[in-house]
Structures are given as structure tokens and as C-alpha cells.
Amino acid sequence: MEQHPHEPGAAGAARVLVVDDDPTVAEVVAGYLDRAGYAVDRAGDGPTALARAAEHWPDLVVLDLMLPGMDGLEVCRRMRARGPVPVVMLTARGDEDDRILGLEVGADDYVTKPFSPRELVLRVESVLRRARPAPSARPLRSAGLAVDPAARRATKNGTELALTLREFDLLAFFLRNPGRAHSREDLMREVWGWDFGDLSTVTVHVRRLRGKIEDDPACPRLIQTVWGVGYRFDPTRTPSDPHGSED
Numbered sequence: 001m002e003q004h005p006h007e008p009g010a011a012g013a014a015r016v017l018v019v020d021d022d023p024t025v026a027e028v029v030a031g032y033l034d035r036a037g038y039a040v041d042r043a044g045d046g047p048t049a050l051a052r053a054a055e056h057w058p059d060l061v062v063l064d065l066m067l068p069g070m071d072g073l074e075v076c077r078r079m080r081a082r083g084p085v086p087v088v089m090l091t092a093r094g095d096e097d098d099r100i101l102g103l104e105v106g107a108d109d110y111v112t113k114p115f116s117p118r119e120l121v122l123r124v125e126s127v128l129r130r131a132r133p134a135p136s137a138r139p140l141r142s143a144g145l146a147v148d149p150a151a152r153r154a155t156k157n158g159t160e161l162a163l164t165l166r167e168f169d170l171l172a173f174f175l176r177n178p179g180r181a182h183s184r185e186d187l188m189r190e191v192w193g194w195d196f197g198d199l200s201t202v203t204v205h206v207r208r209l210r211g212k213i214e215d216d217p218a219c220p221r222l223i224q225t226v227w228g229v230g231y232r233f234d235p236t237r238t239p240s241d242p243h244g245s246e247d
Helices: 023-035 045-056 073-080 095-102 117-131 165-176 184-192 200-213
Strands: 015-019 039-043 060-064 087-091 109-112 140-144 145-148 155-158 181-183 223-226 232-233
Touching: 015 023, 015 045, 023 039, 023 060, 023 117, 039 045, 045 060, 045 073, 060 073, 060 117, 087 117, 095 200, 095 223, 109 200, 117 165, 140 165, 145 165, 155 165, 165 184, 165 200, 165 232, 181 184, 184 200, 184 232, 200 223
Parallel strands: 015 039, 015 060, 060 087, 087 109
Antiparallel strands: 140 145, 145 155, 181 232, 223 232
């Protein structure tokens, strides 16, 4: 029977689905995750991954970008159509285009092959930690936006927003810190919990979030670019204000 998506860590060990057509890579990754205390499922292609997810909805997916037939981007899209699930994308090259493609479809993190299995486990732990609900966090409201961190639910003018894990955290951070300019390094540290990393990750997520909360993403009103610094969330700015633009 098909299981419905559930909150990460709801009961027992978090379930991680490892999707890679290279059996050696899949075995090594699964072994490290298993020793770290995760319940691990494996799949060698896209259709099998979707079938495994339907049987036991994962708390997180480690997903190879370059899969035979149905690539990782399509697998990610189809899973996200069913329900929210954090995704750590594996890319075969250090190509920025590959990384941005993965982030554009909503991957929460990526690791470039060849990679350290220990680093991958740390990335999985970081993403899952951020995905857990924060029961003590108060709801946030501003500029027609409402964020409930405990329920991990966000709305715009009463309509629910389909946000990825990082988009949700980014929006919550902006709502908690209105009117302040934040560098990409600040956002990576505060939202991703990383002290290092590719700053294009932040740029792509800001662009995707703008596409979901701005009336006109090409002329963003709420999330402004502060040239030479980063971004500022300004709930007081009016549509006629000429300042601010897309990055």
C-alpha cells in the first residue's frame, strides 16, 4: 500500500533513499548511511526510485543527476509532485550548470563526484536537521505572507505556497529579519548552516523564492538585491518604488 509523505524523524530511524546506477557508489553510500543509523533503501534507476518511494516514503533522497533513461531532474520533479521531500543531488562533474540545474528543480544540497562518503553523511544530517519542525517557533506574518515553522506551512494571501525545504527556511529567515541587508555568506551560514560552500546556491534559491512570493518576479518588491552586499527583505516597499532589481 502506498504511504503518504510524513515529517522527517517522525518515528524511528530516518529513511534515506539512495538512487544511483553505479552499484559500487550506491553500496558505499548506503553502507555509510546505515552505519550512521539511517534506514536505507536503494534504487538503480528513476522508475525503481519512484516505486520505492511509493512503497516507503523517504525522509530524504540521495539522488544521482545522471541516471539512465529518466534522469535525476525528472525523478526529483515527480517526487516533489507527490509531496515535499529533501533531496541531496549527486553530480558527476563540478560543472556549475549541473549544480544550478539540480538547485533549480529544488535540490536542497548537492555533492560533486568524486566525494567523501563522510562528507555526504554530514550533508544528509544537516539537511534532515533543518527539515525537522520547530514546535517552539512562533508563526510569522508580513506583507501578506504567513509562515508557520511548527507546521512547516507557508501561505501568500491565504494560498498555500509549494516551497522546498531551503526555500521555506529562507523565507522564514527573511520574515524574522525584515529591513536588514544580508550577504550571501550570511544567508548560507544562517539558513544552510554552512560556513563554506558555493554561493550560487543562495542566488538560485533567492531566484526561486522570488518566483513564488513576488507579484512580478522580474521586478521583485519584497526581496531586494542590495548591490555589493546581498539581499534585503522589505515588506514596506510599494510597487511604485523604483529601487531594487533582479539578481
